[in-house]
Amino acid sequence: MSRSFAGQTIGVLGLARSGLAAARLALGRGAHVYASDAGDGEAARAAADQVRALGGDAQTGGHDLAKLAACSRIVLSPGIPPTAAILREPAIQGVPVVPEIELAYEQLDGPVIGITGTNGKTTVTSLTEHLLRAAGIDAVAGGNIGTALSELALREPQPAWNVVECSSFQLGGIDRFTPAIGMLTNLAPDHLDWYADLEDYYADKARLFRNATDASRWILNAEDERAATLIGDAPGTRYWFRAASMPKSDDELGGWMDGRELRIRTEAGRTESLGSADRLRILGPHNIANALAASLAARLAGASAESIAEALPRFEAPPHRLQPVSERGGVLWVNDSKATNVASTRVAIRGMSRPTVLLLGGRHKGEPYTEMAGDLAGRVRTVIAFGEAGAQIAADLSGAVDVQHVEGGFDEVMARAASVARPGDAVLLSPACSSFDMFRNYEERGRRFAELARGEGE
Incomplete structure (x- = not known):
């Protein structure tokens, strides 16, 4: 199925891993490439340098609408939602936008x-x-x-x-x-x-x-x-x-x-x-x-x-998906950081066989947390609510289970969990929220959970 992109000018929005790979692929198949990222961090600048070294045009800290408007199509990195402001710009409305997998x-x-x-x-x-x-x-x-x-x-x-x-x-x-x-x-x-x-x-x-x-x-x-x-x-x-x-x-x-x-x-x-x-x-x-x-x-x-x-x-569980990461003092610590919606957290709760201290919180995604109330009974002893959604979680679940709202950072959340958990319990990070209030992504959140669960970096 491989074919040449010669004669095409391909725009790439986002210079994280997928965007950089798309730019490399397009350049390798003969296209002209303009890649841009709204961010200007070290990783984005390094990716832009790679694109330039391969003969492409790259920009960080914003997007050049004229260059995007001149593209045959624009490739969208998976981390950019369909509601992104750049996609609503009138200048590029006539340019086809496709995902990186296309x-x-x-x-x-x-x-x-x-x-x-x-x-x-x-x-x-x-x-x-x-x-x-x-x-x-x-x-x-x-x-x-x-x-x-x-x-x-x-x-x-x-x-x-x-x-x-x-x-x-x-x-x-x-x-x-x-x-x-x-x-x-x-x-x-x-x-x-x-x-x-x-x-x-x-x-x-x-x-x-x-x-x-x-x-x-x-x-x-x-x-x-x-x-x-x-x-x-x-x-x-x-x-x-x-x-x-x-x-x-x-x-x-x-x-x-x-x-x-x-x-x-x-x-x-x-x-x-x-x-x-x-x-x-x-x-x-x-x-x-x-x-x-x-x-x-x-x-x-x-x-x-x-x-x-x-x-x-x-086969063992992939990282951040109901992954047991430590057992200390009779307490099992389970990393389910990938659970970024209520349905996923409900599945995780139903899969627990020990009394559970549940860590819920992060950036709210629009769902009511009351939907999980029925799953908590007989399984979850305490909910520790944290992050931007912490207050709403506490309000939604306070009548269904013991809820402790921690307003500090994630290390304080973990310290509270350690103080609440008893031998024979599990501490489950299954937050039902995105991670972007405290972390770059759910992987970073899960890694920090695992470090603290093992007693590392305390």
Whole structure:
């Protein structure tokens, strides 16, 4: 699929990892490039220097509208929301804006497994890559998971399979992006601070099916009504995964749990066992669904059931996703910093087997915290509310659970958690908020949580 960009002038908005990779890819395929970033920090300036060294034009601390208006198209880094002010500038309204994954897709030689959903997509993406590589298949994860898809397009040789985590922002701007295997893990409210309403958010998720053909294969959550129906009448074969129910018929393709046994069926008349769910090293019942979904993707991409069954127990939770990071004084500390919405935090709470001290807070994303009140009973002993959303969290949950509002920094939040937790408890960072009030991203928040949980840097 690789082709030349010669004769095109491509603008790149954002000079973090994905933006820099997109600029490098465009320049390497013969385009003229203008890349810009509103920030002027050390990392942005270093990226701009790299673009210039490769023959491109780069700017930090702002954007040149005249240069952007002269571009054939503008590539949007995934960290820039669709509500960004620069995208509303009249001067560039006639210029097509595409996500970085669209530019990279045009340059990929191998097929794509496209994975989206509100929660679980990073775990499923990582697990799918793990299962394929364990089977001896050259597969690499990219997209919203941390490695830009443009980086995979630049590799020599390119991967045989590209396992791509897709955010709603990335899918919202696609044109030709077409996964050979597509997956929707689940749907729940999220990003309501950026989308006008929930339907707009779901509509961007639905663009995963935009270019469906009869050859498409779709892995769908049979137990999430909205996720199951979002596909509509798009062509392709459907594979349903179920963690808490059995297939509707002997003809249904997909994955399920029979007792404690994981089973999949990817062709009529052939059911295969993947071993017991008790062997999984990832916490929570939701991860049984994630394991089934990833196993279906790996099986459809060529991994054998035997290799999948062997590899599943070797997979550990990715960082910041219900990741146990320390146990000190009988207290288990669990890092779920990636839980940046209420639905994800509710899943985490339901997966806890110990009395829990829950750390909730950060920058508010537009959802009421009252929705998790029913999940707290019998599981969460104390909520520690912090950050910009702390006061609202305390107000929403004060009648449902003991809430302690900490108005200081994150180190003070952790000190309060340590003073409240008792032997046999778990301290769970599952904040239901973005991190941008205190940290650059959820990874930095999770790393600081892990450091303090281990007693480092106190």
